[in-house]
Amino acid sequence: MPLKNGEHPLTSFVAKKWGREKNPGCVFMGAGFVTFLLCLILVFFIEPMRNASIVIGSSLAIATLAAVSENMSTPARVKSFRVMLTRKVNELILEMTGDPTARVSIAELGALIQLEYAKPLHINGVPGLELKVVDKEPGMKQLIAKVTAPDYGLESFDLLLSAELKRKP
Incomplete structure (x- = not known):
């Protein structure tokens, strides 16, 4: 699956290794x-x-x-894989955000994997980064970081500026 603009792969893993929680x-x-x-x-x-x-x-x-x-009976290897993957993801988050409090827990990473929602993160207090798990190929998942520029209203300012420049002779 090709990545869209602004999406950067962080790590790939086999989805079966995460295991499935049984009620x-x-x-x-x-x-x-x-x-x-x-x-x-x-x-x-x-x-x-x-x-x-x-x-x-x-x-x-x-x-x-x-x-x-x-x-x-959740095997020890499944638990160790979860801990290893969560540790790796937290190291990547710390590198990207510089915020040691923006960590994910094992349960939160499991929800990212199973529910496939995006977790918003801040880079030095500015929003614009999302963590997301997508299907890379059957049986493989990929954790990606989606970077979006913060909306400061610059587009509307550029439109106003160009309209003003066109109006003046």
């Missing part, structure tokens, strides 16, 4: 539902499963185990 509530509900259905099938074959408290208890226990194990 533990959805995992809990899904595992609970599947376990409940399994218990309903087992009711025909195992007599103690005909007790409703055993069915509900086993569904809750298995759903809780599934949700906890899914939430705890």
